Amino acid sequence: MPLRRTTQGFTLIESLIALVILALLMSLSGISWSPLIASNRHKDIVNTTHRMFSLARSYAITQKTVTTVCPLSSSLQCIDDWNKPVSIFPDVDNDKRPDDGRIYQVFELADEQSILYSRTAGRGYFQLAPDGMSRGTMGSLVACTSAGDSLLEMSYLALNIGGRLRTLADDDNDGIITLPWGATVTC
Numbered sequence: 001m002p003l004r005r006t007t008q009g010f011t012l013i014e015s016l017i018a019l020v021i022l023a024l025l026m027s028l029s030g031i032s033w034s035p036l037i038a039s040n041r042h043k044d045i046v047n048t049t050h051r052m053f054s055l056a057r058s059y060a061i062t063q064k065t066v067t068t069v070c071p072l073s074s075s076l077q078c079i080d081d082w083n084k085p086v087s088i089f090p091d092v093d094n095d096k097r098p099d100d101g102r103i104y105q106v107f108e109l110a111d112e113q114s115i116l117y118s119r120t121a122g123r124g125y126f127q128l129a130p131d132g133m134s135r136g137t138m139g140s141l142v143a144c145t146s147a148g149d150s151l152l153e154m155s156y157l158a159l160n161i162g163g164r165l166r167t168l169a170d171d172d173n174d175g176i177i178t179l180p181w182g183a184t185v186t187c
Contacts, residue, residue: 034147038113042145042153045114046167049141049157052107053126053165056088059104060128060163065090066135067104070125076101080124082109082116082141096125114145119185132163144175144187156185 010018053069060067068091070078078096086107089098110116118124120139127135140158154170156177170177177185 035152038145038147038152041111041113042143042155045109045116045143045145046155046157048107048109049116049143050165050167052086052088052105052109053159053163055105056126057128057132057163059088059090060130061132063090064130065092066094066130067091067128068096068125069128070096072098072103078123078125080118080120080122082118082124091127094127109143113147114143115187116141116143118142126159128163134159134161134163142185142187154185154187 056067056069059065067088068078069086069088071081071084072087073079076097086109087098088104088107090102090104091097092099118139118141120126123139126139129135138159138161140156143153143155143157145153152173154173154175154177156168156179157165158168159165168177168179175187179185
């Protein structure tokens with residue numbers, strides 16, 4: 001009676017074909033995913049910024065105190081570098097420093113693909129009054145996200161007198177947003 005031999009595994013040709021197909025798919029997927037990842041990251045920054053200002057407004061109203069939003073230096077003083085972590089804190093004495101070192105929450109907004117800069121006339125901070133209104137510090141942030149060497153998305157986030165954030169997007173992706181009153185913003 002002859003012995004029956006069963007084969008297991010793949011032949012060398014089958015393995016090579018599978019590896020070539022896998023390498024092709026990996027190279028194509030890396031190229032097509034970069035813009036999608038950058039676009040999603042930009043949307044995340046815009047949504048997180050909206051959430052941050054809503055939370056700051058909520059703290060101002062519920063705690064019945066002046067609340068400041070800004071990036072802090074190592075000495076806990078407001079600075080105008082929005083690519084650093086951004087803090088929300090009570091600021092009753094209006095010195096742009098957390099009262100008693102108390103910080104409500106810290107947000108990481110920017111990363112290596114995205115930058116944020118403020119348009120606050122050099123102040124670098126926003127304040128909300130105990131009634132939730134902007135406390136004399138209206139201004140805006142500009143968020144720019146790129147993938148590689150090209151700018152993908154840009155958003156203009158403005159704090160209005162009511163303490164709410166509104167957003168304008170660069171719909172044609174030319175890196176320029178024309179504001180309703182005619183001024184232009186670029187990355």
